[in-house]
Amino acid sequence: MTESNDTTTLVERLQSVQSQLKAPKGQTNKFGNYNYRSAEDILESVKPLLAANGLALIVSDDIVQIGQRVYVKSSASVIDAYGAQIGSNGFAREAETRKGMDDSQITGSASSYARKYALNGLFAIDDTKDSDATNTHGKEKNSKPQQNETVNALDGLI
16 A cells, blocks of 8 residues: 655545555345445445545535436545545436335435445446446346247248
């Protein structure tokens, strides 16, 4: 770990945190059968690195309306002892309704999602290959059975 000093810039210290950060996918989605990382997983991994580099993390949420939709805008910023800061934002749209959730739970869920992506942006965490981003939750059609169904249907006509 890099110890911070007065001559190390905020960008250099953030780069050090980014290069050292290992944020494992500590959560499992049993429905989709994939692993993912939560905002809490990222925070648990990054806090010691921030401390070692003389940085603090500030995370906050705002509710914003864009058109007819309501979004949670999460901001994540690192700040040094001199007040210099660098930040990133993440947005998540609140669902109008969600089965089994009241309004505060819907907002909380959107906040967690937006915070995760604000943190991903700030700490250069790439989730493009994350199952959470590409999972079809079992709705993906397998072309092989579909092809066999077509062949069987044609055989019935011949």
